[in-house]
Amino acid sequence: MPQSSNANLAPPELFVPMGKWAVAQAPTLIRTLLGSCVGVVLYDRNAKVGGVAHIVLPDSRGDTALPGKYADTAIPAMIADIDRQTGRRSMARLTATIAGGASMFQTSTPSLNIGKQNNEAVERILNQLGIQIVGRDLGGDAGRRLTLDTNSGNVSIRIPGGPDHEI
Amino acid sequence: MRRLLVVDDAIFMRRLIKDVAREAGWEVVGEAGNGIEAVNLYREHRPDLVTMDVVMPMMNGLDALRHIRIVDPEARVVMVTALDQKPTLMEAIRDGAHDFIVKPFDRERILALLNKMGGTEADDGTPPQQNSPSAAN
Amino acid sequence: MQGLTLSQIQLRLIASIFERGAEAASRALTQWLGRTVHLKISDVDQADITEVAGLLGPEDATVAVCAMSFAGQLEGQLLLVFSDAVGLSLVDLLLQQKPGTSTQWSELERSGACETANIVGCAYLNALSVHLPGNSATDTLIPSPPEFRHEFAASLLEFAVMEQASVMDRVLLVKSRFQAEGADLDWALLFVPTPDSLRTLAQIAP
Numbered sequence: 001m002p003q004s005s006n007a008n009l010a011p012p013e014l015f016v017p018m019g020k021w022a023v024a025q026a027p028t029l030i031r032t033l034l035g036s037c038v039g040v041v042l043y044d045r046n047a048k049v050g051g052v053a054h055i056v057l058p059d060s061r062g063d064t065a066l067p068g069k070y071a072d073t074a075i076p077a078m079i080a081d082i083d084r085q086t087g088r089r090s091m092a093r094l095t096a097t098i099a100g101g102a103s104m105f106q107t108s109t110p111s112l113n114i115g116k117q118n119n120e121a122v123e124r125i126l127n128q129l130g131i132q133i134v135g136r137d138l139g140g141d142a143g144r145r146l147t148l149d150t151n152s153g154n155v156s157i158r159i160p161g162g163p164d165h166e167i
Numbered sequence: 168m169r170r171l172l173v174v175d176d177a178i179f180m181r182r183l184i185k186d187v188a189r190e191a192g193w194e195v196v197g198e199a200g201n202g203i204e205a206v207n208l209y210r211e212h213r214p215d216l217v218t219m220d221v222v223m224p225m226m227n228g229l230d231a232l233r234h235i236r237i238v239d240p241e242a243r244v245v246m247v248t249a250l251d252q253k254p255t256l257m258e259a260i261r262d263g264a265h266d267f268i269v270k271p272f273d274r275e276r277i278l279a280l281l282n283k284m285g286g287t288e289a290d291d292g293t294p295p296q297q298n299s300p301s302a303a304n
Numbered sequence: 305m306q307g308l309t310l311s312q313i314q315l316r317l318i319a320s321i322f323e324r325g326a327e328a329a330s331r332a333l334t335q336w337l338g339r340t341v342h343l344k345i346s347d348v349d350q351a352d353i354t355e356v357a358g359l360l361g362p363e364d365a366t367v368a369v370c371a372m373s374f375a376g377q378l379e380g381q382l383l384l385v386f387s388d389a390v391g392l393s394l395v396d397l398l399l400q401q402k403p404g405t406s407t408q409w410s411e412l413e414r415s416g417a418c419e420t421a422n423i424v425g426c427a428y429l430n431a432l433s434v435h436l437p438g439n440s441a442t443d444t445l446i447p448s449p450p451e452f453r454h455e456f457a458a459s460l461l462e463f464a465v466m467e468q469a470s471v472m473d474r475v476l477l478v479k480s481r482f483q484a485e486g487a488d489l490d491w492a493l494l495f496v497p498t499p500d501s502l503r504t505l506a507q508i509a510p
Binding site: 176177178179180182222223224248249250251252253254255257270271273 | 332335336411412415416418419422423425426427429430433434440441442443444445446447448449
């Protein structure tokens with residue numbers, strides 16, 4: 001039974017479109033829908049602050065128009081945002097979860113490898129930054145709905161027609 | 168009884184054609200969902216007529232047509248396809264297709280074709296004609 | 305990456321060619337279903353990749369899709385998208401059953417939906433093939449067999465625009481809506497060219 005009107009309120013939700021990232025503190029849910037793109041979740045458990053980036057390509061090659069689109073620009077930008085939210089350097093406390101990189105169309109050859117290249121780039125960058133990857137859900141041929149619960153740090157994934165499962 | 172082989176990757180469309188064919192007094196001796204199955208079933212059954220889709224997995228209907236005409240140069244194959252593009256039509260006719268019906272078709276269109284094909288005992292050797300596919304729309 | 309930005313004149317010309325495709329698809333669909341259905345081109349515009357997710361309604365709605373790729377004069381993806389309820393009522397209509405008879409996607413229902421996509425898609429491509437610049441005696445626009453899927457609306461859009469998104473920040477997709485007896489049907493047909501084909505389209509009106 002509801003204790004108060006506040007207890008009944010669903011947590012605020014943030015949606016992350018393709019080529020963007022979002023950072024928020026508890027109790028916000030951050031959500032994105034992935035296909036071939038890779039979603040990178042970073043979470044600071046002490047501060048209960050986390051972020052989700054929806055990355056399209058591995059390498060910006062100097063392009064600055066849409067930093068959220070590329071692994072090499074999105075991840076540092078998201079860390080900087082998390083730092084701003086927490087008011088300190090968070091990198092050492094961050095954990096990462098990555099998901100996505102599916103391919104639906106067998107015929108679209110160039111995109112076949114984009115998912116794989118994205119995964120490799122993201123893993124390499126997180127490694128270089130010393131951020132531990134605590135969960136992965138990659139590949140396959142179905143889209144994914146990814147949700148970060150900034151309150152618990154749990155990352156749940158749903159595929160079409162399936163239930164949510166945590167990774 | 169005249170014997171028919173129905174080739175289409177869509178079971179839905181095969182069912183539609185089979186219903187009309189049975190109504191017209193044909194025996195459906197086989198149905199294939201791709202060109203490879205079609206060629207194998209043709210070899211096995213030697214039907215009097217084949218209705219052949221064009222866009223199919225594994226082997227398309229144009230390739231299946233060519234293979235079937237190698238197996239049996241007298242084979243009578245009617246293309247039944249939603250693809251109504253001149254080069255495809257020309258290629259099919261050049262490779263020996265008897266007719267070209269564009270989906271969606273009226274039942275009457277298929278019925279008329281089957282009655283026509285059922286009425287002549289043998290290939291009369293006349294060049295095939297395009298039965299104005301767009302008129303079906 | 306800015307990629308290729310089309311002018312208003314180019315977009316209008318492309319739209320006028322796609323209108324021919326939609327008209328042909330309307331005629332084919334009307335005959336196929338035995339009721340009057342119109343396809344209307346609703347969008348020929350380039351959208352920022354950041355705006356793509358919402359183009360088919362709620363991002364995480366699960367939609368049914370019959371997906372075809374096409375090759376020839378142009379290459380890309382053609383997607384017939386509908387909700388489960390709408391797709392199953394379409395199958396009832398095709399099978400001349402009482403509405404509500406089909407309740408799940410078994411092989412026959414999937415096949416009915418995909419054959420509808422094949423008929424709509426081919427009619428669309430047939431007309432485009434005639435009206436695109438080129439030699440209609442030799443040029444073709446051939447689809448692959450349709451593949452039935454369930455997918456999240458936003459994931460589907462992402463899969464579809466991925467090739468364009470890999471070389472530009474704004475993507476072109478041509479969306480057609482369906483109408484019957486003046487009311488919108490909850491279906492959409494999406495035409496998504498590859499980047500190379502987008503360049504081909506741009507050359508129609510240099």
